[in-house]
Amino acid sequence: MNKKKFICISCPRGCSLETEWNDQSDLKVAGNGCPRGIEYANNEIFNPVRILTATVKTSDPEIKRIPVKSIKPVKKDLIPSILNELYKIQIPLPVASGDIVLKNALESGIDIVATRSSE
Amino acid sequence: MINKSYDAVIIGGGAAGMTAAVTLSKLGHTTAILERDSSLGGVLNQCIHNGFGLHYFGEELTGPEYAEKLRKRVAETGTELFLSASVISIERNNEITVTAYSAKGVMTLTSKALVLSMGCRERNRGNIGISGSRPAGVFTAGLAQRLMNIEGYLPGKKAVIIGSGDIGLIMARRLKWCGCDVAAVIEILPHPSGLTRNIVQCLNDFNIPLYLSHSVTRIVGKNRVTGVQVSPVTNGNPDYSASFNIDCDTVLLSVGLIPENEVSKTAGVKINPETGGAFVDANYMTSVPGIFSCGNVLHVHDLVDYVSEESERCAGFASDFIKNNASSESSIDVKTGSNLKYVIPNRMHPSNGGRFYMRPLIVKQNGIVTMSVNGNIIKEKKLQRVQPSEMIRLDITPEELAEQEISDSSSIEIGVR
Numbered sequence: 001m002n003k004k005k006f007i008c009i010s011c012p013r014g015c016s017l018e019t020e021w022n023d024q025s026d027l028k029v030a031g032n033g034c035p036r037g038i039e040y041a042n043n044e045i046f047n048p049v050r051i052l053t054a055t056v057k058t059s060d061p062e063i064k065r066i067p068v069k070s071i072k073p074v075k076k077d078l079i080p081s082i083l084n085e086l087y088k089i090q091i092p093l094p095v096a097s098g099d100i101v102l103k104n105a106l107e108s109g110i111d112i113v114a115t116r117s118s119e
Numbered sequence: 120m121i122n123k124s125y126d127a128v129i130i131g132g133g134a135a136g137m138t139a140a141v142t143l144s145k146l147g148h149t150t151a152i153l154e155r156d157s158s159l160g161g162v163l164n165q166c167i168h169n170g171f172g173l174h175y176f177g178e179e180l181t182g183p184e185y186a187e188k189l190r191k192r193v194a195e196t197g198t199e200l201f202l203s204a205s206v207i208s209i210e211r212n213n214e215i216t217v218t219a220y221s222a223k224g225v226m227t228l229t230s231k232a233l234v235l236s237m238g239c240r241e242r243n244r245g246n247i248g249i250s251g252s253r254p255a256g257v258f259t260a261g262l263a264q265r266l267m268n269i270e271g272y273l274p275g276k277k278a279v280i281i282g283s284g285d286i287g288l289i290m291a292r293r294l295k296w297c298g299c300d301v302a303a304v305i306e307i308l309p310h311p312s313g314l315t316r317n318i319v320q321c322l323n324d325f326n327i328p329l330y331l332s333h334s335v336t337r338i339v340g341k342n343r344v345t346g347v348q349v350s351p352v353t354n355g356n357p358d359y360s361a362s363f364n365i366d367c368d369t370v371l372l373s374v375g376l377i378p379e380n381e382v383s384k385t386a387g388v389k390i391n392p393e394t395g396g397a398f399v400d401a402n403y404m405t406s407v408p409g410i411f412s413c414g415n416v417l418h419v420h421d422l423v424d425y426v427s428e429e430s431e432r433c434a435g436f437a438s439d440f441i442k443n444n445a446s447s448e449s450s451i452d453v454k455t456g457s458n459l460k461y462v463i464p465n466r467m468h469p470s471n472g473g474r475f476y477m478r479p480l481i482v483k484q485n486g487i488v489t490m491s492v493n494g495n496i497i498k499e500k501k502l503q504r505v506q507p508s509e510m511i512r513l514d515i516t517p518e519e520l521a522e523q524e525i526s527d528s529s530s531i532e533i534g535v536r
Contacts, residue, residue, distance in 0.1 A: 053181055065268065
């Protein structure tokens with residue numbers, strides 16, 4: 001029986017989770033304040049993921065960078081490579097919040113989108 | 120010179136100011152926002168990470184997305200915007216007059232009500248007096264955040280971060296995700312100052328060491344930072360016999376936010392030394408009639424969602440004031456009780472009930488916050504975790520109070536145990 005304690009990061013509450021499992025099918029989670037904690041625990045043990053946020057260069061001398069995020073959490077160990085891809089890009093303006101900046105980042109199936117509209 | 124009149128003028132176009140403008144406009148008032156930056160949004164514009172909006176918008180957003188939702192709401196109202204405008208002074212005569220300047224010149228705006236929502240400035244090296252030389256490479260964390268996220272500069276290559284508050288933790292991760300090294304986070308208290316969530320996703324994820332009960336006692340370097348001296352702190356004093364050095368070229372200071380009330384003082388607004396913000400009554404009104412305050416300039420918040428909620432309430436009371444609907448019922452003191460640094464607001468009209476925000480002085484699991492009247496507990500709320508970095512909110516309804524026979528001589532207190 002495996003056991004692990006950790007903090008859920010799904011929201012600012014930061015509930016303390018206690019988990020037990022033999023394999024992924026019988027994972028028990030306690031201490032979560034809402035259902036998102038169960039999903040978080042499952043991922044954290046078997047497939048750690050994180051929402052990625054960064055900024056991307058623009059071609060505009062006034063608005064030099066646009067903030068971006070992954071629309072869903074991505075695999076933790078893919079993050080450095082995705083960041084490298086983002087740092088190669090230069091996006092033209094105008095851009096609207098929600099516009100895709102990098103589609104299907106590194107075949108993850110997850111898009112990276114702008115989080116600010118240029119004015 | 121521009122001279123204009125409004126029902127309400129709002130100083131500061133960040134989360135609090137934008138929410139106040141939307142609320143006041145929807146209540147039928149002419150409003151204007153004075154904002155020193157070139158666009159609305161305040162600090163949200165540079166907070167590119169997520170974790171905002173879960174309560175207020177029902178979805179998890181990044182700072183810029185939260186700001187953009189509010190900006191759009193403001194644009195849908197008739198609120199007049201004065202951007203890149205700096206307020207010089209406020210005067211309270213028959214009306215409230217705000218003097219400001221921008222590229223267009225000096226302007227005076229008069230109004231029936233004024234909302235102070237200027238946010239905070241950062242505590243800096245000079246305020247806390249860190250010894251050593253004065254090389255380049257020492258930044259407050261928020262300044263470094265602006266330089267990185269808005270201007271596109273790296274502050275340095277290898278950083279030590281002073282303070283484990285949320286800004287410092289978020290910047291630790293930011294630096295790592297931009298290819299920089301973070302040698303350590305140094306925290307003077309025996310426990311972390313930021314949200315536990317951020318300890319996990321900003322430090323643990325990157326194996327960045329956190330030194331609790333330690334202090335940076337010296338910054339070293341001639342033209343540029345070359346390192347810091349770190350000392351353990353026992354009984355509030357650094358133990359130099361156990362000092363050690365950490366090499367770095369950058370120091371980020373995340374050592375506290377100070378409500379930016381310099382301009383409030385020009386109006387004679389009385390400031391609460393416990394919060395750094397204005398003293399406010401049950402209606403979020405300061406000691407100067409018609410001048411209201413909300414958001415970080417009133418007290419430092421951890422969640423922008425609470426800022427928006429507070430700002431809506433404050434703007435509602437400002438509206439009542441403009442319409443001469445303010446309650447004539449006398450309000451009662453709400454005392455700051457055990458284990459709390461402050462309670463805001465610290466007055467209440469029993470027929471309205473109230474929503475109170477407070478900060479604890481203790482750290483514990485499974486705490487309880489209570490409101491008592493004349494020593495009898497009338498309301499309790501369980502808290503999974505109590506720590507100074509997490510603001511507590513307690514609501515009391517008029518119905519809950521009606522059962523208690525509150526009178527002017529009742530003693531109301533909120534405490535945590």
